[in-house]
Structure formats: C-alpha cells, structure tokens
Amino acid sequence: MNGYRRGAYENMTKDMNNEEKNSNVMHNVKSSDWLSQNFGVRFRYNALGDINTQNIVSSKDSFGITKGVQSVSMHAGSTLAITDPNKAKGIIYMPEHLTHSQKWSHAVDQGIYNGGGINEGPYVAISKIGKGKAAFIGDSSLVEDRSPKYLREDNGKPKKTYDGFKEQDNGKLLNNLTTWLGKKESQSSMKDMGIKLDNKTPLLNFEQPENSIEPQKEPWTNPIEGYKWYDRSTFKTGSYGSNQRGADDGVDDKSSSHQNQNAKVELTLPQNIQPHHPFQFTIKLTGYEPNSTISDVRVGLYKDGGKQIGSFSSNRNQFNTLGYSPGQSIKANGAGEASFTLTAKVTDEIKDANIRVKQGKKILLTQKMNENF
Structure with missing residues (x-):
C-alpha cells in the first residue's frame, strides 16, 4: 500500500x-x-x-x-x-x-x-x-x-x-x-x-x-500445490481475480428447512424477452406442507460466468439494482402449492443466460432462460 x-x-x-x-x-x-x-x-x-x-x-x-x-x-x-x-x-x-x-x-x-x-x-x-x-x-x-x-x-x-x-x-x-x-x-x-x-x-x-526489515520470513505457511499469487489462472473459481467466476452469490445450503426438501419449481416465461424491456413471468412451487408459509423465495438472472443481468420491480417503474429479486413470502394452498408473478428486465440478450430460483440459500431450480422455446 x-x-x-x-x-x-x-x-x-x-x-x-x-x-x-x-x-x-x-x-x-x-x-x-x-x-x-x-x-x-x-x-x-x-x-x-x-x-x-x-x-x-x-x-x-x-x-x-x-x-x-x-x-x-x-x-x-x-x-x-x-x-x-x-x-x-x-x-x-x-x-x-x-x-x-x-x-x-x-x-x-x-x-x-x-x-x-x-x-x-x-x-x-x-x-x-x-x-x-x-x-x-x-x-x-x-x-x-x-x-x-x-x-x-x-x-x-x-x-x-x-x-x-x-x-x-x-x-x-x-x-x-x-x-x-x-x-x-x-x-x-x-x-x-x-x-x-x-x-x-x-x-x-x-x-x-x-x-525497513522483514522480521519474519514470508509466507506464514507454504501455499497449496498449484496456487501462484502472480498467476490468476491458478485462482480458485469464484474467488476475486479468478478467470472463472462463480455462477451464484451463495452456496446450496444442504441444511435448509425440511419444508422444501421435496420442493419443485415450474416457470412460465415469455418468448420474446428483449434487453431493457420489462416482462412478467410466473413461478409455481409444489411439494410444500399444506397451508404452510413459503418464505424468502428469490430469483436471479445471470449469464454463464456469473454476470448478473436481471433487476426486478413490484410496480413496473422502480427496479432494484442488478442481482436477486427481493425475498417473497407466499402461502401454500391445501395441496402444498403456491405461485407468484414477478416483473423483471434484463440488460443483455438472454442467449447463454440462466434463471435460478432459491429459497434462502437452497437452490430450487437452475435452467437456461430459453430452455422452453
């Protein structure tokens, strides 16, 4: 410094x-x-x-x-x-x-x-x-x-x-x-x-x-085999400076609530999604406890490599910063099913773009945005 x-x-x-x-x-x-x-x-x-x-x-x-x-x-x-x-x-x-x-x-x-x-x-x-x-x-x-x-x-x-x-x-x-x-x-x-x-x-x-002097030899411990501080191609995926960015801002939390162990997600996306044009899509959740509250459900839109391209709005006017949607809380019906609609827009073409649905840190679904058409 x-x-x-x-x-x-x-x-x-x-x-x-x-x-x-x-x-x-x-x-x-x-x-x-x-x-x-x-x-x-x-x-x-x-x-x-x-x-x-x-x-x-x-x-x-x-x-x-x-x-x-x-x-x-x-x-x-x-x-x-x-x-x-x-x-x-x-x-x-x-x-x-x-x-x-x-x-x-x-x-x-x-x-x-x-x-x-x-x-x-x-x-x-x-x-x-x-x-x-x-x-x-x-x-x-x-x-x-x-x-x-x-x-x-x-x-x-x-x-x-x-x-x-x-x-x-x-x-x-x-x-x-x-x-x-x-x-x-x-x-x-x-x-x-x-x-x-x-x-x-x-x-x-x-x-x-x-x-100035070096009172203690560096480094404190020897680096793991293959890692070189001066070569970013050796940096682990998802770390700062790595040539390969992680695709998500968190990890799949295997200890998530028992309520979503059998959860499934179905998406209904429009076919003609254009950059900077708001669009709506529906998320259907199944496999939950009947009449339970499904909390902290979030959606992210990102390119291969991890670049976030999606922002979300509750009124079609004000969109959040690029990243995951605000957490949604939905009440399941007697069959353990629930659905909700989000308004979103993307900054890039959706070729090679992914959509991910999470509850808390648990990943419920990841698929290509154009998978269904």
Missing part, C-alpha cells in the same frame, strides 16, 4: 524466484515511497488487537466528519504516520497508554510502537491534494459487513466477513466520511483549509523505507 515491500525497498523482487520476478504482474513494478510522497501518509507496520477508541478529533477540526461519532472499533489493524501535515491530517487515534497485551496476537514485532495516542499515528486520516481528496483507514473491519460471499483465491474455501460497520459509531463515521469526500472545495491543501495542522508522526528507525 505504501509503494514498497517491507525489507525490500532497494529491490522490489528480493527473495523472489525467477518465475515470480518475470511474471506479468511484476512487469515495470518499481519500489518507491509513493503514498507518502503523494498523500502525506504512510501505513505503519504496527499491529493492534481488539480495541475501541474514543480518541476522536472534534467535528470542527475534522470538517464535520466526526460529528456524532463517539466511539470507533478496530480488530487487528494498524495506524498511519502523518509524514506531510500540509497534505494529511489524522481524525481518529488509538487510546493513550496502550500496553503490550493490546497488540495483535500475530504481530511479528513489538506490535505497539509509541504507546498509543497521537504518537501511535492516526487510525483514520484524510488528505487534501489539489482538487482531490482521499481517506485512509488502518483496518478493513470497520468497513465490512456480513454480505460478501468471500472465497479464498488459494483454496476456494469460504472466508467470513463480519458486521464491523454496525459496531460502535463505525457506520456514522463512514457515512460522514463519504459525504465529505463528495464535497467540492477550492482549497488545494490542508494548509489552506484553515485548521490546525498536525505534527509529523514520530517514526522508529526501521520505518524509514530504506531501513
């Missing part, structure tokens, strides 16, 4: 094998202190554990970003160093007097560098450069929620994300931050913004790029 590898500032390819050095992803990659030179900040190597902080700059001195923000959380994160106060300013810091016990358990060095507080560097910082702005956060936990269906690129296994956005005042902070980033301003630097400038963050000797 800073523009160089820790312990390899003078030689970006240090300790790489020839295949890594000569890979396309390393072509013309140069080592530099890019982030600091351009935005006045540098991510530190420190590693802090589970911490809530109330060490927050006032709303007046943060352009309103911290208004209504009383507490923010971190889970295994870092802070930043302010290297050029004319370009960057910290707005949220770690608590004072952090102890050794508050470092991340996997830290490869002392973990906490300056005892917390201002000298540890900001957890959240902002930059003002010319007509542009930027924001920096030392931990992804603050931003994420549980919605991503994340697959590891090396082995394809699911990896959880958590509702960090809902913790403390994290969501409020991010909304305020986004609002500020969207405001146009004539000033071109922090110096021009009329606020008190920060001091530079005091750094340890090994934080100077040319003095």
